[in-house]
Amino acid sequence: MGFGPYFLLASLEGLVTAAVLTLTALGLSLVFGVMRVVNVAHGEFFMLGAVLAWAISTAFAGHPSIGFAAALLVSPLVVGGVALLAERLVLRRLNYDPEATIVATIGLLYIVQQLALTFYGPDARPVQAPFNIRVTLPWFGYSGYKLAVIAAAIVLVIATWLVLTRTKVGLVMRATQYDRETAQAFGIPVDRVYAGVFALGAMLAAIAAVLVVPIQQAHYLMGRDPLLLSFIVVIIGGLGSLRGTVVAAVLIGLSDGIISVFFSPTLAKMLATLLVALVLVFRPQGLFGAATR
Amino acid sequence: MTDRRNVSSIIRNPISRRSALKGLAATAAIGTAPGFVRYSQAQSSAPIKIGFQAHRTGIGASYGRWYERTTAAAVKLINEAGGINGRPIEIITEDDGTDAARGAEVIEKFANQHKTDIVYGTLFSHVVVGSAPAAGELKMPYYVVSEGYHVASGKMNRWVLQPGITDVKAQTRSVAPWITSNVGKKITMIYPDYAFGHDHRDFFAPAAVEQGGEVIAQIPIPPTETSFTRYFPQIPADTDVIYHVMVGPAVLTFVKELGEFYGGSGPALFGFIDSLEAVDINSPGLEFLEGSHFWEGMPRYLQEGASEAEIAYRDAVGLDENGASVNDPKDVSTNAHSFGCWETLYVIKAAMEAADYKGPEDRAKLIEATEAMTEFAEGKEHPQGDKVFNGKIHQCFGHQNISVVENQKLKVVHRTSIEDGMYEPEADYTTQTL
Numbered sequence: 254m255g256f257g258p259y260f261l262l263a264s265l266e267g268l269v270t271a272a273v274l275t276l277t278a279l280g281l282s283l284v285f286g287v288m289r290v291v292n293v294a295h296g297e298f299f300m301l302g303a304v305l306a307w308a309i310s311t312a313f314a315g316h317p318s319i320g321f322a323a324a325l326l327v328s329p330l331v332v333g334g335v336a337l338l339a340e341r342l343v344l345r346r347l348n349y350d351p352e353a354t355i356v357a358t359i360g361l362l363y364i365v366q367q368l369a370l371t372f373y374g375p376d377a378r379p380v381q382a383p384f385n386i387r388v389t390l391p392w393f394g395y396s397g398y399k400l401a402v403i404a405a406a407i408v409l410v411i412a413t414w415l416v417l418t419r420t421k422v423g424l425v426m427r428a429t430q431y432d433r434e435t436a437q438a439f440g441i442p443v444d445r446v447y448a449g450v451f452a453l454g455a456m457l458a459a460i461a462a463v464l465v466v467p468i469q470q471a472h473y474l475m476g477r478d479p480l481l482l483s484f485i486v487v488i489i490g491g492l493g494s495l496r497g498t499v500v501a502a503v504l505i506g507l508s509d510g511i512i513s514v515f516f517s518p519t520l521a522k523m524l525a526t527l528l529v530a531l532v533l534v535f536r537p538q539g540l541f542g543a544a545t546r
Numbered sequence: 547m548t549d550r551r552n553v554s555s556i557i558r559n560p561i562s563r564r565s566a567l568k569g570l571a572a573t574a575a576i577g578t579a580p581g582f583v584r585y586s587q588a589q590s591s592a593p594i595k596i597g598f599q600a601h602r603t604g605i606g607a608s609y610g611r612w613y614e615r616t617t618a619a620a621v622k623l624i625n626e627a628g629g630i631n632g633r634p635i636e637i638i639t640e641d642d643g644t645d646a647a648r649g650a651e652v653i654e655k656f657a658n659q660h661k662t663d664i665v666y667g668t669l670f671s672h673v674v675v676g677s678a679p680a681a682g683e684l685k686m687p688y689y690v691v692s693e694g695y696h697v698a699s700g701k702m703n704r705w706v707l708q709p710g711i712t713d714v715k716a717q718t719r720s721v722a723p724w725i726t727s728n729v730g731k732k733i734t735m736i737y738p739d740y741a742f743g744h745d746h747r748d749f750f751a752p753a754a755v756e757q758g759g760e761v762i763a764q765i766p767i768p769p770t771e772t773s774f775t776r777y778f779p780q781i782p783a784d785t786d787v788i789y790h791v792m793v794g795p796a797v798l799t800f801v802k803e804l805g806e807f808y809g810g811s812g813p814a815l816f817g818f819i820d821s822l823e824a825v826d827i828n829s830p831g832l833e834f835l836e837g838s839h840f841w842e843g844m845p846r847y848l849q850e851g852a853s854e855a856e857i858a859y860r861d862a863v864g865l866d867e868n869g870a871s872v873n874d875p876k877d878v879s880t881n882a883h884s885f886g887c888w889e890t891l892y893v894i895k896a897a898m899e900a901a902d903y904k905g906p907e908d909r910a911k912l913i914e915a916t917e918a919m920t921e922f923a924e925g926k927e928h929p930q931g932d933k934v935f936n937g938k939i940h941q942c943f944g945h946q947n948i949s950v951v952e953n954q955k956l957k958v959v960h961r962t963s964i965e966d967g968m969y970e971p972e973a974d975y976t977t978q979t980l
Contacts, residue, residue: 266775376794
């Protein structure tokens with residue numbers, strides 16, 4: 254295979270990684286930006302989204318696209334509900350104390366993971382893609398569904414951006430992020446904003462998971478990698494910065510795709526980690542993050 | 547803030563007499579509950595305790611579940627037939643989390659806390675390699691059902707044995723002649739980049755060359771990989787056969803992406819069923835496997851002309867004719883490996899009887915009695931087939947099956963001879979002191 258097609262394949266693979274990563278990291282970034290909570294259980298919300306997608310899509314007979322559509326609707330809602338419950342029962346009771354919430358979300362991580370093992374089991378289970386189109390290129394074939402994932406992620410990121418910048422909900426969220434006390438003084442129900450943001454963050458992870466599960470299968474340990482990569486992306490992009498998260502996710506995703514095709518996947522991970530270290534040393538607030546107030 | 551006060555008030559409250567009594571009662575209740583470990587010494591009529599190191603959680607959990615079921619079925623039969631030397635077997639299961647460090651801890655727990663007679667059971671090679679030194683130090687017989695070459699290589703110690711399943715080196719040597727003469731001579735290998743995959747890499751290539759074949763590319767894949775398309779461009783265009791062996795949840799992705807990449811054309815496939823243990827061949831995306839070949843230790847699907855012993859074994863374990871659980875057709879077994887649990891338990895039984903095993907003081911005698919064994923006859927104790935055992939390298943050698951995916955089922959098309967897999971032993975454990 255010549256260099257051109259090889260590079261095309263690498264870029265496509267990188268874009269798929271970037272698409273899923275953007276959505277997952279966006280959720281993590283949002284939760285940190287607004288609530289200052291480092292959600293270690295974020296990867297488990299991702300996993301839960303995938304596992305539920307399997308459960309929902311297998312409950313529907315008929316064309317796989319029906320089950321998939323149902324999963325895309327219901328799974329994020331359920332995961333959002335679980336997150337809401339966790340926020341009310343755990344995070345709020347800890348007063349969102351940064352250290353306590355890290356420990357609490359580690360606990361949450363294990364609880365969700367072990368519950369998935371208990372009720373879903375240890376097997377990796379596939380979800381059928383809503384459509385099975387093989388895009389035939391002159392040099393190789395490529396999954397049409399993967400291209401759709403890239404498109405869906407772009408649409409969702411734009412939608413999130415519109416919500417944050419153009420709606421009242423977004424304004425309230427940004428106000429809370431900027432200054433919690435002043436927001437409260439202006440009558441913004443900070444408490445409810447927190448709950449909503451935590452649920453929204455989890456839902457973004459769940460949507461990413463539903464999109465990825467026809468490519469990757471649902472497995473109870475699948476939350477680890479997205480969590481790690483999301484943290485890398487969020488640190489590079491700047492915690493709480495939407496633009497930074499998107500840019501960093503595309504950067505990491507594409508470089509992961511291209512470097513691992515031409516060199517080795519281990520080198521790609523090493524470079525990503527090195528980038529994190531460099532960013533932390535030379536620009537601790539991240540590429541696009543605002544300096545701490 | 548009210549919540550905080552509540553938390554601290556609980557901490558500050560002194561323990562009342564009532565709650566202390568409740569606690570005592572609860573502790574006593576746990577002590578008498580069934581299954582709780584009592585720290586008494588084994589009596590001569592007491593059960594023989596076998597510590598079962600199981601992959602209940604972690605990446606090997608699908609295997610662990612079937613290893614447990616197969617073990618339970620075999621133990622039930624052995625106990626119904628009078629146990630070992632008139633004593634019943636008691637299985638004590640501990641989860642090793644499919645983790646090497648945890649595996650070693652589990653061995654110590656069996657030795658010091660449960661006081662088991664022996665330890666048995668585990669599959670994943672890194673757990674065996676991590677646990678073996680602990681077994682050696684504690685002088686604890688450790689019977690593994692792992693199939694890696696580590697036992698036969700001589701790198702473990704005299705307390706580690708693998709009498710129930712053929713190792714990877716012998717497996718690859720057995721299938722190599724068939725691949726080169728029936729599927730193709732130019733072979734590209736795709737394997738996981740750790741010990742188990744390296745066994746395939748190191749032993750298949752020379753075996754293929756001996757048979758006039760050629761391994762033209764070797765593509766290692768990191769064990770945590772979730773996407774594979776990026777590796778496919780490395781497969782040379784003149785490849786006849788892709789030899790694939792993958793373990794872990796990502797295998798479905800692997801096959802699906804291979805299908806998307808090549809479409810209808812592309813090289814033939816030969817895989818190790820390890821890739822698809824506990825996975826339904828009918829899963830969406832696996833249509834691409836139709837017509838491809840697999841190695842199987844023991845056939846998953848009930849074959850025509852299966853022996854009576856094999857049918858009895860399948861019934862006892864609870865396998866339907868598709869190799870899934872009789873209770874749930876979606877719960878697919880790991881039968882190509884888990885049969886090894888059954889056979890290992892019967893080897894343990896035979897060895898304990900030969901050694902007239904009475905208790906932990908006879909552990910050395912048990913090892914020697916196992917080493918003295920040379921062959922196992924096909925039958926209800928060895929339903930997969932007859933085997934040869936080499937006491938010097940603590941490894942057995944059996945027949946291997948090669949199956950084709952036909953109408954989304956696996957059909958055995960070739961059964962190798964034991965000699966196909968034999969190799970020159972590279973070690974002699976019997977020279978080590980016990």
